[in-house]
Amino acid sequence: MIDLLKRMITRRPVTLLLTLILAGCIEPIEPELGVFDYLMVVEGHVSNLDEVNTVRLSRTKPLGVEYGGVEVGALVYVEDQEGAKFYFEESSPGVYQSDPACFVGETGNSYALHIETLYGEIYQSKPILLNTAPAIDSLYFERERRLTNEGITKDGIKILLDSHDPEGLTQYFRYEWEETYQIKVPYPQDISVWVCYNTETNSDILTANTSQLKESRVSQLEIKYVSTEGYQLRSLYRLLVRQYALSSSGIKYWTELKKISESQGTLFDPLPYDLPSNLFNPNNPDEQVIGFFDVGAVTEKEIYIDRSQLLELDFASDGCSSKLVEVSGGGSPPAGYCLASQGPYGSGINYYAPEYCCDCRLYGELDEPEFWPN
Structure with missing residues (x-):
């Protein structure tokens, strides 16, 4: 996501300039580009899972400038409501990670992110409560034929999710998935290269908002569509889904980011520096900071789908x-x-x-x- 933000920021000034010129202005109007230069970009998340938490830091840079990018050498830590500090080590340039042996987020606790750059600049978030996340009730699939842009009908399955919070404490959710599938080539030149495995993760943004419903219930949410065209469903397929609990500001951020990521870069599209952010420079409140620090519990569920469960589906020839x-x-x-x-x-x-x-x-x-x- 951090790369997405940086690409959008550098893309839009050019789009705006070209639009004004092509619109027939007598004198081309070049927008002020200085506001885009070297903005701090933050992507971070703290959860209740016994695993590494990661904060990524980078800078936007002016068009045509090659140097810059990741923010190295920063001091990064989160602080809970009792004042305890948990430090993140820089594992690679601009990537800061916690040690699960020393820190795992706890539901009911609040955490604030603190950043001090190599040059003494300070950035932080306000304390954010780590909300609970209800369990995912079920993952299941249904057959569905879909029409491609070329007018061709393809067969496949859509994987759906049901979830609910009986206590109604969490109303906003974000979802990530990871798929792994087995690949068996039809004419292996050697038994050692017959079976392989491939894993992919989602790059799109998927959220759910139940605040307008009588109860916090997510029903038949499509997580992913998988067609029979590739290797995914030809042997054994596994999908792992993560459900992230979000705050009201978190759902607003991810919703706006999705709108921007799906836009085509026209003059009237929202600009990434208008994204809501919960990060600021306490010594310079007017400084624009891009990105978001997420705090929330995570629940997981996985589903395995074997080829034997898909006998009614039409599989295209492998072409071999x-x-x-x-x-x-x-x-x-x-x-x-x-x-x-x-x-x-x-x-x-x-x-x-x-x-x-x-x-x-x-x-x-x-x-x-x-x-x-x-």
Whole structure:
């Protein structure tokens, strides 16, 4: 998300200038670009999970300037309502992480982020309560055919989520997902490159707001659509979903960020420096700070989907059998092809397939994830 913010900030001044020129102004009006220069950008989150919490710091930079970017050498810590401080170490340039052995957020506690840069600049947030997050009730899937932009119907499944907070304490949520799937190529050149695994995470923003409902209930929220076109559903598929509890200011921030990320960069689009932020410079309250410090509990749920559960779905051909090339008489295969099978004994015929049909490493990693079922 931090890269998204920085890209949008540098993109919009150019868009504005070009729009004014193309609109037929007698004299091109160049906007003030100084307000975009070297703004502090913060992305951070503290949760109740027994894992590393991360704060990322960077700076926007003027158009055409190559140097700058990440904010290194800063002092970063969170402070609870009792005054206890928990320090984050810089694990890589601009990335600051906590030690789970020393700090895990607790529901009911409040935490404030404090940043002191290498040059003595101070940034902080106000204390934020770590809200509870209800459990995810269920993850399930339904078959759905969808029409592509090219007018082609594709088959697949939509994965849905149900959740509710019986006490109504949390009304705002954000969701992240991580998918892992097994890949089996049809013509492995060796058994060692037959099966691989690939993991991907979402880059879009998905939120839910139940504040206008009689009860805090999320029903049939689509987390992800998976088509039968790729390898995802051809063997075993796993989706892990995280549900983040948000504050009212948090839902406002993520909602506005989603609007900006989905816009096309026109003159009338909202600008990223108008995003709500809960960070400020106490020594210079007028300084613009971009980004948000999230504090909230997280709950997780996963679902495994086996190919045997999807018998009614239409799977497109993998495109490999139709691309087999027959080579006889000891001839050489085409470049980029590997041996798929041999003809009848003594025939001297071999069949070759494109490399992408023979080596799963083109799609993923050989190592089986620790969580993968036996």
